Amino acid sequence: MADERDFLSEQRERFETFKGQALGGDTQSTGESDEKADEQIEKAKEASEKPVMAEEKEIGEGAESPKGPVGLDIGTSHIVAAQEKGTHIHAVKQLNAFFTVPKSKFSRSILNKNQVMYYERENSFYVIGYSAESFANMFNMNNRKPIKGGLLSSDEEEGLSVIQAIVNTLIGKPRNFGEPLCFVIPGEPFDGRDSVVYHESVINRFVGGMGYSPISINEGMAVVMSELSADDYTGIGISMGGGMCNVCLSYLSFPVITYSIQTAGDYVDSMTGRAVGEPATKIKGIKEQELDLTKEPKDRIMTALHIFYEELIFRLLQSLQRVLTSTDKIPKISNPIPIILSGGTATPNGCKESFEKVLRSIKLPVEISGVRLAGDPLNAPAKGALIMAMTEAG
Numbered sequence: 222m223a224d225e226r227d228f229l230s231e232q233r234e235r236f237e238t239f240k241g242q243a244l245g246g247d248t249q250s251t252g253e254s255d256e257k258a259d260e261q262i263e264k265a266k267e268a269s270e271k272p273v274m275a276e277e278k279e280i281g282e283g284a285e286s287p288k289g290p291v292g293l294d295i296g297t298s299h300i301v302a303a304q305e306k307g308t309h310i311h312a313v314k315q316l317n318a319f320f321t322v323p324k325s326k327f328s329r330s331i332l333n334k335n336q337v338m339y340y341e342r343e344n345s346f347y348v349i350g351y352s353a354e355s356f357a358n359m360f361n362m363n364n365r366k367p368i369k370g371g372l373l374s375s376d377e378e379e380g381l382s383v384i385q386a387i388v389n390t391l392i393g394k395p396r397n398f399g400e401p402l403c404f405v406i407p408g409e410p411f412d413g414r415d416s417v418v419y420h421e422s423v424i425n426r427f428v429g430g431m432g433y434s435p436i437s438i439n440e441g442m443a444v445v446m447s448e449l450s451a452d453d454y455t456g457i458g459i460s461m462g463g464g465m466c467n468v469c470l471s472y473l474s475f476p477v478i479t480y481s482i483q484t485a486g487d488y489v490d491s492m493t494g495r496a497v498g499e500p501a502t503k504i505k506g507i508k509e510q511e512l513d514l515t516k517e518p519k520d521r522i523m524t525a526l527h528i529f530y531e532e533l534i535f536r537l538l539q540s541l542q543r544v545l546t547s548t549d550k551i552p553k554i555s556n557p558i559p560i561i562l563s564g565g566t567a568t569p570n571g572c573k574e575s576f577e578k579v580l581r582s583i584k585l586p587v588e589i590s591g592v593r594l595a596g597d598p599l600n601a602p603a604k605g606a607l608i609m610a611m612t613e614a615g
């Protein structure tokens with residue numbers, strides 16, 4: 222009991238300091254900084270209540286120069302940039318993919334005429350974003366991805382140039398130099414050997430080079446920022462994407478525990494594909510169009526999709542159990558805390574229910590009040606990053 226009180230008062234103190242720091246300096250609890258801190262918290266809360274209006278970047282449409290803070294989510298599947306626009310959050314997205322074709326004068330004219338997004342590098346044209354998907358389909362090949370398993374690989378030199386080019390289709394240089402930009406980073410993989418250090422520092426340098434003041438936020442934490450303002454930013458944020466699932470246990474806006482597993486939507490596609498002898502891209506299309514986890518599967522593909530979805534959810538919750546039971550960092554939280562699910566892989570009908578079912582079968586050292594799906598699962602991390610950037614802007 223004494224422990225708990227100590228912990229809580231210590232946390233409260235750290236929270237006050239944090240609020241002070243978010244204001245850029247004065248960490249003492251003077252009346253004035255308290256007022257400003259309240260303002261910041263209010264601003265974050267207001268932003269999190271705003272609905273997201275999402276748009277896929279049209280081919281040929283130029284990128285705008287942002288005025289005000291920016292949230293940026295560079296995921297395995299998509300890159301999403303979010304800005305606050307009056308009564309809503311505006312999110313623009315682009316497919317995080319590329320396709321290379323040999324360089325020639327003639328193909329350059331054709332690409333330009335058709336407003337295909339591309340850039341030149343060595344002897345190739347790099348077709349990027351949604352354009353890459355159309356090209357890959359036309360050649361009946363797979364498009365390529367600069368990010369695999371959630372992380373930029375240090376041995377693929379072209380990855381960064383592709384990401385830079387795609388980000389440049391979404392946002393230009395800031396109108397005011399030094400505008401805060403918060404980008405999403407994954408947690409350290411629980412079951413892999415990859416590290417996020419390289420990924421984070423490369424993006425940090427690139428965004429800084431564009432003229433922003435970069436800060437980073439863990440992906441699960443961004444989900445908490447976006448969805449848990451009414452719960453004092455206390456709960457577990459989960460983003461189930463293509464290459465990774467990211468998890469963060471946040472206590473009063475502190476990311477106490479963060480990690481990732483490199484098992485997510487792409488895993489479901491490839492395992493199902495292997496089981497039924499179909500290409501993963503075809504399975505992905507079927508999954509996104511037809512999968513409903515509340516319905517009895519009617520054929521082999523659906524049966525396999527159900528099996529691997531359940532396995533994914535099981536692996537995710539098993540990892541959560543292992544991480545939470547093997548740490549001494551868990552705050553003794555008196556009330557049960559919510560779990561928020563987000564990301565494209567959390568969107569099929571019945572995902573939340575399957576998650577709840579597996580959750581009932583395992584024992585966690587924290588009590589869970591309920592499982593919720595984020596308001597806009599695909600854009601929650603970018604929205605959370607934007608909110609973080611806004612609190613930096615002061």
Ligand SMILES: Nc1ncnc2c1ncn2[C@@H]1O[C@H](COP(=O)(O)OP(=O)(O)O)[C@@H](O)[C@H]1O
Nearest residue numbers: 296297298299462463464486487509564565566
């Ligand atoms: N309607 C859907 N049903 C099932 N899976 C979906 C759906 N829409 C997207 N996905 C899956 O979500 C993943 C991409 O999610 P996203 O959050 O954009 O990922 P990332 O963070 O990796 O960019 C992919 O595996 C994709 O197949």
Ligand SMILES: [Mg+2]
Nearest residue numbers: 296460462602
């Ligand atoms: Mg993501």
